[in-house]
Amino acid sequence: MLQFYVSVSVQTQFVVDEVSNVIKEAVESTIGGNTYQQxxxxxxASSVVESCLGALTKLQKPFKYIxxxxxxxxxxxxxxxxxSCYWDNSTDGSCTVxxxxxxxxxxxxxxxxxx
Amino acid sequence: xGREKDLSTVVEITHKDVPRELDDFQLQKRQRHEHSYDxxxxxxxxxxxxxxxxxxxxxxxFGGQSYDADEARRLAVAAAEKIKDETLGxxxxxxxxxxxxxxTESRGQAVRAISRCVWDAEKDRCMRAExxxxxxxxxxxxxxxxxx
Numbered sequence: 001m002l003q004f005y006v007s008v009s010v011q012t013q014f015v016v017d018e019v020s021n022v023i024k025e026a027v028e029s030t031i032g033g034n035t036y037q038q039x040x041x042x043x044x045a046s047s048v049v050e051s052c053l054g055a056l057t058k059l060q061k062p063f064k065y066i067x068x069x070x071x072x073x074x075x076x077x078x079x080x081x082x083x084s085c086y087w088d089n090s091t092d093g094s095c096t097v098x099x100x101x102x103x104x105x106x107x108x109x110x111x112x113x114x115x
Numbered sequence: 116x117g118r119e120k121d122l123s124t125v126v127e128i129t130h131k132d133v134p135r136e137l138d139d140f141q142l143q144k145r146q147r148h149e150h151s152y153d154x155x156x157x158x159x160x161x162x163x164x165x166x167x168x169x170x171x172x173x174x175x176x177f178g179g180q181s182y183d184a185d186e187a188r189r190l191a192v193a194a195a196e197k198i199k200d201e202t203l204g205x206x207x208x209x210x211x212x213x214x215x216x217x218x219t220e221s222r223g224q225a226v227r228a229i230s231r232c233v234w235d236a237e238k239d240r241c242m243r244a245e246x247x248x249x250x251x252x253x254x255x256x257x258x259x260x261x262x263x
Contacts, residue, residue, distance in 0.1 A: 016131045024126055032124065064239070066213055066258050077222035078184050082191035083215040084199040088262075089135050092211070096130040102123045109130075111213045113260050 012062060014093030014112040019056065023097045023108045026051040036073045036103040045071050048108060056110070066111040073104050087113055158207035160240045160259045168201045169244035169255045173216075181250040182220040191218045191253070198255055206259055213258040220251055 030047045034040075048069045056065050072079055085094070091114035099106045176194050180186065195216045202212055238261040246253045 013134045014132075016128075016133055020128050020131070027126075028124075064260055066260075068215060068256065070217055072219065075222055077220040078182060078187060079220070080184075080187050080191045080218045081215060082188075082195040082218075083213065084192075084195035085132070085214065086199055086203060086212040088211070091134050092132075093134050094130070094132040094213075095128065098125075098127050098129045100125045107129070109215065111258070113211055113213075113262065115262070 012114055013091055014063065014114070016093060016095050018059065019095045019110050019112065020097055022055045022059075023052055023095065023110060024099070026055060027097070027099045027106055027108060031071075031099075031104075031106060032101075035101075041071055045069050048106065052108065052110065056112075061112075062115045063112045064115060066113075067108065069106060069108045071104060071106045074100070074102070079105065079107070081107060081109065083109065083111075085111065159238075160206050160210060160261070162240055162242045164205050165202050165242045165257055165259070166244050168205065169198050169242065169257055170246070172197045172201065173244055173246035173253050173255055177218075177246050177248070177251065177253050180248075187218050187220075187251065191216045194253065194255065198257060202257055202259075207261070209261055209263060211260045211262050213260070214255065215258075216253060216255045218251060218253045221247070221249065 027048055030051060031044050034044075048071075049067050052067045052069075053065060056063075056067070070079070070081065081096070083094070085092070092112060094109060094111045096107065096109040099108070172194055176190050176197070180190070195214045198216070199212055199214045202214070206212070240259045242257040242259070244255045
């Protein structure tokens with residue numbers, strides 16, 4: 001029977017540092033320095049996700065990405081996110097970044113699954 | 116270039132999953148699976164049963180609850196695990212799952228949650244279920260990614 005060993009290189013592994021930098025950049029450039037505005041939230045959430053995805057695809061790695069972002073106004077209310085995944089432990093990964101300023105929270109999660 | 120840095124901004128990585136080296140057990144599991152050369156999708160992912168399952172789990176876990184920080188954290192994790200376990204029975208073995216549950220306290224503030232993906236449009240699916248009562252709101256998203 002054929003025995004083949006899969007060697008996993010950095011190119012096919014989810015690299016958390018790279019991805020977290022991408023997220024931070026995307027959030028900062030979209031909503032950095034802004035205060036919460038009801039009318040703009042839709043557009044902000046969409047552009048955070050779009051710019052994350054754009055930058056992630058530019059990394060040109062053989063990955064499928066799922067990006068979720070939650071933007072919440074700071075009113076003292078609580079927020080929890082939990083995730084459970086069934087995937088390949090050696091190649092797939094996730095990264096969740098919380099960004100906050102005086103008026104709002106933005107939580108972005110990126111899940112990367114190797115093709 | 117104008118914008119001065121807003122010093123009250125906080126950025127933090129709250130969670131990360133780092134790929135791990137395969138251990139012996141997983142290496143063995145991998146060796147057992149030879150490529151099947153099957154280009155067709157063996158079993159398409161049907162969204163409706165999964166959405167029903169997610170809704171049922173959310174109703175059961177969050178129904179009648181009021182918001183409490185520790186309890187909400189525990190329930191969110193439990194909900195994600197439960198939905199993942201029940202969904203695994205409903206999808207093909209080639210599918211990888213990501214389940215995300217977001218729980219917020221309803222205090223009259225607005226929350227906006229958005230997700231977008233880069234994937235194969237025909238084979239990968241996204242399913243969503245929601246639960247809301249006076250004190251809290253829960254949204255569960257299930258992403259089923261087909262991998263050969």
